[in-house]
Amino acid sequence: MPQHISLTQFLIDEQRAGRVSADLGLLLQALAQSVAAIAATVSKGALAGALGEAGTENVQGEAQKKLDVIANDILIQANEWGGYLGAMASEELEFVCQIPSSATRGDYLLLFDPLDGSSNIDVNVTIGTIFSVLRNPQAKDKEPTEADFLQPGRDQIAAGYATYGPSTQLVLTLGDGVHGFTLDRETGGFLHTHPFMTVPTEACEYAINASNVRHWEAPVQRYIAELQQGRDGPRGCDFNMRWIASMVADVHRVLTRGGIFMYPLDEKCRAKGGKLRLMYEANPMAMLIEQAGGAATTGRGRILDIIPERLHQRVPVILGSRIEVERVTSYHLDLES
Numbered sequence: 237m238p239q240h241i242s243l244t245q246f247l248i249d250e251q252r253a254g255r256v257s258a259d260l261g262l263l264l265q266a267l268a269q270s271v272a273a274i275a276a277t278v279s280k281g282a283l284a285g286a287l288g289e290a291g292t293e294n295v296q297g298e299a300q301k302k303l304d305v306i307a308n309d310i311l312i313q314a315n316e317w318g319g320y321l322g323a324m325a326s327e328e329l330e331f332v333c334q335i336p337s338s339a340t341r342g343d344y345l346l347l348f349d350p351l352d353g354s355s356n357i358d359v360n361v362t363i364g365t366i367f368s369v370l371r372n373p374q375a376k377d378k379e380p381t382e383a384d385f386l387q388p389g390r391d392q393i394a395a396g397y398a399t400y401g402p403s404t405q406l407v408l409t410l411g412d413g414v415h416g417f418t419l420d421r422e423t424g425g426f427l428h429t430h431p432f433m434t435v436p437t438e439a440c441e442y443a444i445n446a447s448n449v450r451h452w453e454a455p456v457q458r459y460i461a462e463l464q465q466g467r468d469g470p471r472g473c474d475f476n477m478r479w480i481a482s483m484v485a486d487v488h489r490v491l492t493r494g495g496i497f498m499y500p501l502d503e504k505c506r507a508k509g510g511k512l513r514l515m516y517e518a519n520p521m522a523m524l525i526e527q528a529g530g531a532a533t534t535g536r537g538r539i540l541d542i543i544p545e546r547l548h549q550r551v552p553v554i555l556g557s558r559i560e561v562e563r564v565t566s567y568h569l570d571l572e573s
C-alpha cells in the first residue's frame with residue numbers, strides 16, 4: 237500500500253461515499269491540473285519570462301503581474317470545456333466568464349483568485365490560488381448572471397487553495413473536513429499528505445499588517461495591544477507576529493499551527509468595505525477554517541452568513557483559532573452593546 241493515496245483515489249473514495257458527484261470530481265481534478273501548471277510556471281520565474289508587470293490593470297484597479305494573467309488563463313482554459321460549470325468568476329475579470337457556446341453548461345459555478353499575493357512574485361515569496369465552488373442555480377440553457385453567483389458562503393459546495401512555496405500544496409474541503417495534498421513534481425500528481433487538518437485551538441501567533449495600527453478600530457487596537465504586552469499583560473503569554481502579505485501563505489500557517497489572521501475594517505479601507513474580497517478570498521478561506529474547527533468573522537458577524545451584494549465585494553476578515561477569533565469579535569460587540 238503506498239504511503240499516501242493520490243487525489244484521484246481520494247476523490248473516487250469520496251464519490252463512492254456519496255460526498256462528491258462525478259462532475260464535482262472532474263472539476264477538482266481539473267483544478268489540480270491547473271494548479272500543477274501554474275506551479276510549473278511560477279517555479280521557472282524569470283526563466284519563463286513570467287516576472288514583472290503585465291502592463292494592464294484588473295477590475296480592482298490593481299496593476300496586473302504577468303503571472304496574474306497567465307494563472308487566470310490557465311484556470312479558464314482548463315475548466316471551460318468540461319461540461320460541469322455554468323460559468324466562472326475571477327478576481328481578474330470584471331464580469332462573469334461565460335462558458336463557450338461550443339461547450340455544454342453544468343451544475344457548478346467556479347470562482348477564483350488566480351494568483352493571490354502577487355506583490356510577492358518578484359521577491360520570490362510564497363503566493364497562491366484560492367477557489368470556491370457554488371451550485372449553478374440557472375437552467376443549463378441559460379447563461380448564469382452575476383446575481384446567480386451572489387450566494388452566501390455557507391452554501392459553498394467546496395473550497396480550497398494552492399500554495400506555491402517550498403512545496404506546492406493543494407488544501408481543500410468538500411464539507412467533510414479539510415484535506416491537504418502535496419504535488420509530486422516527478423509524476424505531476426497530488427498525494428494525500430495531510431488528512432483532516434485542524435486549526436489548533438490555542439496559539440501564540442498573530443498575523444496583521446501592523447503598519448495600519450493608526451487606522452484600526454478600537455477593538456482591534458485593544459486586542460493587538462494585549463497581545464503585544466505579552467506575559468506581563470492580560471494574556472499572560474508572549475505572542476509572535478508574522479505577516480507575509482500573501483493571504484494564502486498566512487492562512488496556511490494558521491491552519492497548520494494555529495493563530496489568528498486579521499485584515500480588519502480600518503479607516504484606510506472603510507470606504508471599500510474592507511481589503512479582501514468576499515466571494516473568492518474570504519468565503520473559501522472561512523469555509524476551510526470552520527471545517528478545520530476554527531472561526532471566521534468580520535469582527536461583527538460570521539463571514540459565511542454574509543449575503544453578497546456584488547461579485548467583487550470586499551469585507552473585513554478575522555479568522556483562525558476559535559478562542560482568539562471569539563475574543564476579538566467580543567471586543568467589537570462590547571463596543572457596540
Ligand code: P6P
Binds near residue numbers: 352353445481499511
Ligand atoms: P497589504 C495580497 O495583495 C492581498 O490581497 C492578500 O493576499 C494579503 O493578505 C493582503 O492583500 C496584503 O495586504 O495591505 O499588507 O499589502
